[in-house]
Amino acid sequence: MRSIGEMARDSGLGVSALRFYDRAGVLVPAWVDPVSGYRWYGPEQLEESRLLARLRRSGMPLADIRLVLAGWSGSDTDLVRQLLQAHLRRLERGLSDARSEFSAVRALLEHRENPMTSLRDTTLRSTVSAPGLAEALDAVRFAVSADPELPMLGGVLFDIEGDELRVVATDRYRMAVGHAGTAGYGGPRVQVIVPSPLADAMRAVLGGDGSVLLSVEGGRVALEAGDRQVAGQCLDHDFPDYRRLVRLPEGRRALVDVAAFREAVAREEDGVSHDLSVLEVAADGAVTVCTDGEGGRDRIGVNREFLLEALAAGARDELVLEFAAPTAPLAIRRTDTDEAFSLLMPVRLES
Structure with a gap:
């Protein structure tokens, strides 16, 4: 049996992703400790998890992945082949459309002059x-x-x-x-x-x-x-033109103690570190570093390493985090000026 941390390490899927796929019924652990809720995976599930990771990297929709895994475990190779071929055709159509649009954009660029x-x-x-x-x-x-x-x-x-x-x-x-x-x-x-x-x-x-x-x-x-x-x-x-990129919708601002917040962000969970930090700001301005499955709809995910670097670059005991929307950048601002700040692009959450 593998712990969820070991499964994450061996499969290429993050701990948060494994929890999400459990809740979605795609990759359910072989056993869950009824007291601690800790997940354990059987030896045969490692191959499925690696397959799942590859399919997700290819951009296959979750509904199709569920069918592929079902066909894989049941040796239904015809179903698996049909699903893979259908997804490949979607990717090829998408690439063809993208090339057409990029060609149009390049033509527009050739007719533009840069005033700078x-x-x-x-x-x-x-x-x-x-x-x-x-x-x-x-x-x-x-x-x-x-x-x-x-x-x-x-x-x-x-x-x-x-x-x-x-x-x-x-x-x-x-x-x-x-x-x-x-x-x-x-x-x-x-x-x-x-x-x-x-x-x-x-x-x-x-x-x-x-x-x-x-x-x-x-x-x-x-x-x-x-x-x-x-x-x-x-x-x-x-x-x-960075001035266009920093025009963000008005959001909620939260003052954080940098040392305590850095500790919460850097804390390991389930014995492994994570690539993603999921944050949520409450109505009273308190910022929570969520574990997977916690928090409401207004959570925002950001690259954890980037967040820690931005906090260090702020070089202040207190900084302001500004949350506009889950799909908008997270702004990290100083308390004494609006002229110096960092923006972190959001990472799409699985749920």
């Missing part, structure tokens, strides 16, 4: 608060993408407009925005993407108080901090 392109050639010199820029870089660095297929997200956006500098990073699944005041420029909006190694080098020279000099000339950005200077080429790409 010419701004890369702007000459800019501005002083920036060294502690402010250091804090802004610390707040966003965790969200920089490492995906080579999306090089425009492989750096930190410096968005300068008037006397405001916003520092932004995103890997599509999370976004972080920092802010620092500037002086001496006051001109039109300039955007440059600083490669992550260069951003890290900039952060390394921001060790003191006072101001530093930020300059942009052509495609080159430089930062002077006293007698130290770091400089390099900007990424030759366009960054997504």
